[in-house]
Amino acid sequence: MDHRSAPQEITTLVGREVYSKNGVFVGEVEDIRLDLDHEAVTGLALHQLNNELFGADARSSRGVIVPYRWVQAVGDVIIVNDIVERLRQPDTDEDEEEEVPA
Numbered sequence: 001m002d003h004r005s006a007p008q009e010i011t012t013l014v015g016r017e018v019y020s021k022n023g024v025f026v027g028e029v030e031d032i033r034l035d036l037d038h039e040a041v042t043g044l045a046l047h048q049l050n051n052e053l054f055g056a057d058a059r060s061s062r063g064v065i066v067p068y069r070w071v072q073a074v075g076d077v078i079i080v081n082d083i084v085e086r087l088r089q090p091d092t093d094e095d096e097e098e099e100v101p102a
Contacts, residue, residue, distance in 0.1 A: 010034075010041060018046060018066065018078045020085050025050050026066070029078065033065055041068045044078070053084065 010032050018026040027046030035042045047063040054064060066080060073079040 013041075013044065013074070013078065016076070016078050018044065018080055020082045021072055021079050022082050022085065024053070024082075024085055026053060026080060026084050027063065030063055033068075043068050044071070
């Protein structure tokens with residue numbers, strides 16, 4: 001499967017665990033963000049977040065949305081770029097950070 005295309009049944013993504021390509025647990029897919037005009041998946045709404053990756057604001061909200069362009073592979077689990085691991089660094093510039101409360 002091309003890593004850029006969404007699976008045939010996007011609902012099969014819900015409930016899958018998400019890991020960075022380095023094997024770090026990120027969270028679990030709770031919902032999918034869609035662009036209906038372009039019939040494309042644009043993000044994965046995650047919950048059950050890894051406390052070491054996300055700040056208290058994200059953990060106290062309903063979750064975070066990971067841009068679908070970060071997805072590297074979809075299988076039994078979803079693999080995303082290691083960029084998500086950089087969110088835990090306190091010196092990350094807010095403009096670079098794509099952590100968005102759901």
